[in-house]
Amino acid sequence: MKVSESGRAGQWDELVRPAMLGPAVAEATGDPRWCHLTATLLSGGKSNLTFLLTSPAGELVMRRPPSGELLPSAHDMGREVRVQRALASSSVPVARVVLSDDGAIVGSPCYVMERVPGHIIRDRIPDGYADTSEQRTALAFALVDVLADLHRVDPREVGLEDYGRPIGFLARQVRRWNDQWQRSRTVSVGPLEDLGRRLAERVPASPQASIVHGDFRLDNCMMDMRDPSRVRAVLDWELSTVGDPLTDLALLLFYWQEPGEPGLRLTPTVTALSGFPNRQQLAARYAQRLGVDLTDLSFHEALAHFKCAVITQGVAARVRAGTMAGQEFGDLTDEVSAIAERGLQRLEAL
CATH class of the missing domain: 3.30.200.20 (Phosphorylase Kinase; domain 1)
Structure with missing residues (x-):
């Protein structure tokens, strides 16, 4: 770290x-x-x-x-x-x-x-680490494989059978993040409010429930110091529950930036660099590992955009209130709107 x-x-x-x-x-x-x-x-x-x-x-x-x-x-x-x-x-x-x-x-x-030894990779890759296409692909697929391993765990076998309420999970997620937006909003953001309304109208059925991390991405994983194909620890379980596993995959894809795309101010990443596989390849790897249908993934991706736009607004509100231990991120209003607009584009793919 x-x-x-x-x-x-x-x-x-x-x-x-x-x-x-x-x-x-x-x-x-x-x-x-x-x-x-x-x-x-x-x-x-x-x-x-x-x-x-x-x-x-x-x-x-x-x-x-x-x-x-x-x-x-x-x-x-x-x-x-x-x-x-x-x-x-x-x-x-x-x-x-x-x-x-x-x-x-x-x-x-x-x-x-x-404290688990390893690399948390945010906006740069350590010198001499994962510097070939083969190693970067191995790193990306290691993340997907760990996520698939998590979704294979039977909650009952590890004492988490009451850790969440999988029935109606997606509808509650949409309601929850709409509620969080209403609580943290400081100005009206049309695209975000439109996205929240449209998500509530189009909730699909969920696959079999699993333990979900809730914020699964590269910089919430500790990578091995020497071997880019090994995840040493998955961190930051604050949003974990039992629910729809595709919400985890969609969130990983949201944070997985590709070349030429606008970056995320709060979560800069290295995945737009050459050698990393694209989102389609990650999704295909996941589907192959678990044998699942990704027909409704566009909805989950739109929900991921909605959730992250609301989280961004929440960070902005906490910074303004002085409760973030002195951290500053600048004016995030445009970022919230841009994320929501990209979420609306995902819904158009349905």
Whole structure:
């Protein structure tokens, strides 16, 4: 992970409370060296905040919600903890949870997990890493294969049979993100409101339910330090549930930019570089791995655009309120509108 350049010793103590968190981590690990830890904000984390914890005992990672008023059902640390613990024995790579707390330690629900070594790839590829077409294809297909592995996991076998409500999942998703938009909007955005209305009118039937990540993309996966074809850990499980697996695939495709397409300000990516497969190839790989029908994928892609436009607006609102630990992203109004317009184009393909 890349550490924010603005991080200074003690800067984040109000959000992390090292004097209380340190002894709790020491007790959870059985290592008293964790009694004295320091915290640094890691780059990324535009929803929940992610901190690197360091001490003479090593490094761990803590996640907690942003400060301030939060939208209902957002920033649920308990869900992240539960799903990662449930998947620990599966073929889906996840970080081991060391400690979870409902708010007594740092004043907000949080959890601490192991720091998995590897690369989080956002706007650049590390020098000498995945620099051939073969390696970039292997990296892309590794993501798709892990996603397929997740969707193969039977929720009942890992204790997640009550983790979501798969019946009516897509319709609830449309209602939820319409509601989130109404709660976070600061100005009217015609294309986004049109997209929300049209999605509500065209909800298709879902395939068999599975565990879904809810925000599956390249920079939410830790790639092996040396082997681009290996995912070391899937991160950021805040939006996970049991529901329609195609929502995960569609979101991966949304973030998978191709050459010549406009970039995303909040989530820059490297996938438009030469050598990476395109979205059609990723979808074909997924369909082949699971033997599924992708007839309704355009609806799911439109929903992914709607969801991400609303999330972008939510980030803008939190930045304006000063609850994003000093992170700034500029005026995002045009970005919200442009994402929604591309979502409307996906609906035209149905």
